[in-house]
Amino acid sequence: MAFDDHGRSCGISPKNPCYDYLREVLKPFNDNFNKEGDMGNQLYFQRLASFKEREKPEGVLLIADEPQLIRLSVAWTNILTEAAEQLTGLDDDSECGVWNWLWENTIFSKEDLISKSGAFRSSFDGHMRTLIGNRILYPDGSINSFVQRYLRERVARLFDGKSRGRKVSK
DSSP: OOBOTTSOBOOOOTTSTTHHHHHHHTHHHHHHHSOTTOHHHHHHHHHHHHHHHTOOTTHHHHHTTOHHHHHHHHHHTTSOEEEOSSOOOOOOOSHHHHHHHHHHTEEEOHHHHHHHHTOOHHHHHHHHHHHHHTTOBOTTSOBOHHHHHHHHHHHHHHHHHHHHHSOOOO
16 A cells, blocks of 8 residues: 555555555655554554545535534544554454444544534534544545545535636726
8 A cells, every 4th residue: 555745545556557656656655654564554554445445425425514524524634643553453353343443543633623623522522423434534634535526526616606706807
């Protein structure tokens, strides 16, 4: 698996013809974040990559009309997340068990996320359970690619609408 300069998985499968090239180009970053000799970290990122390869578009439906979920999703990509140095044991190899294990071994600042998202403290935990449980947020600080495209298209429509509403002066 190839990782970007923040240690986030690029979602490139070893079957991809560009895999070897990207692995070599990103090697300095991989060495710093995903230590070569650390089998626990390798397992963490391999398991995370398998979820990213199987992501589903339905998550878009959950956030489409929920401003708080949108805010948390956007802010999630702007906070520091990292895998724990000492990973807990993976006792349950089921899909649900692995997903829970990934999150148990993910470190992030709840306060930073609340601050950057403007989320309500009273509903934060419930919203996070929704986003995590439906695999909209990934433990590496990225989000479901379908949700990411939806959010980008939504932003583009905002800019497009504003530019159409302006009078062009000569």
